[in-house]
Amino acid sequence: MRVSVGKWTKHKLMLENERLASFLPDTQYLNRTSLNTMLDKYNQIMVKPCNGFQGRGIIQISSLSNEQFVLHIERSETLINGKENIYDYLKENHFPRNRHRYIVQQRIPLATINNNPFDVRVMVQRKKDSLEWAVTGKLARVAANNFIVTNAAKAILSVENAIEISLVNNENIKDIVTDLEEVSLLIAGQLANSYTKKRVYGIDLGIDTEGKVWIIEANLTPAVSMFKLLNDGSYETIKSYKRG
Incomplete structure (x- = not known):
């Protein structure tokens, strides 16, 4: 039986995991x-x-x-x-x-950079013959002026740089990055129970000013071209995993 790929269905699937529930907005x-x-x-x-x-x-x-x-x-x-x-x-x-x-x-109270909210895209993938999920790339997207969503992005930054120059309480950048990666891997593992053939997720996460991580969305067919802008090798890694 085919499982819906809509936001409501994915939210309910993630909510079944007690560890993920605390990262989900009402x-x-x-x-x-x-x-x-x-x-x-x-x-x-x-x-x-x-x-x-x-x-x-x-x-x-x-x-x-x-x-x-x-x-x-x-x-x-x-x-x-x-x-x-x-x-x-x-x-x-x-x-x-x-x-x-x-x-x-x-509404997730996203942290801002120069008054513009930003969020984080984490790519989680597995290879064809493996059940092991890996974080293959992550970046921060800064919303364009006067936009409420980051899909209209005015800047693509590394996550560490975005946290450092934002209004996030950034004393523990490494801990925030660790949370981002751990939550993303948890989401992939949880959704894999329902979307058994999927090998890639684009996890959108928010960070509030206290450094708390929030789940925004789990994308099943994520765009990856934005990773070219980082020049950190992640785009090549993502493509490598996609090939298998």
């Missing part, structure tokens, strides 16, 4: 009730299509005073009055007419 399947519940719990939330890619369709909702909310989509912002009006606005203006599934998620 996430619910989106409907009117769950949207209102999450808005009551958090000042900022994210709405994401289950089968979206490259950051498309992601919406950040921020709570202001007096029952006002700002919807941030790519570079644009829209002000909505009244929590009860948000779901209808999204349904009318941003949800496709053909039925798509969405999740609603606690």
